[in-house]
Amino acid sequence: MPIVTIQVTREGTKPGHDRVTKDEKAALIKGVSDLLKDVLNKPPESTFVIIEEVLTDDWGWGGLPVLDYRRKLAESRGK
16 A cells, blocks of 8 residues: 655645645646556555645755745846
8 A cells, every 4th residue: 555745835836826726636646646556556546645735934945944045046047
């Protein structure tokens, strides 16, 4: 019984959305289940997919809070 956890940032992927949409989550669940079926021959009925949304304040990158790191990266690319 595979259990897959997907962590995504709670930012939204489309204008006007502040989180991953229900349809996007459904597509992730289907895609992961199909992949496990194709690669490991695991039936979708035995596959569990957990999607965790992480606030941008709750993770970091490059030693900085992620939004600060992204700002720094954008500034360095703009020079």
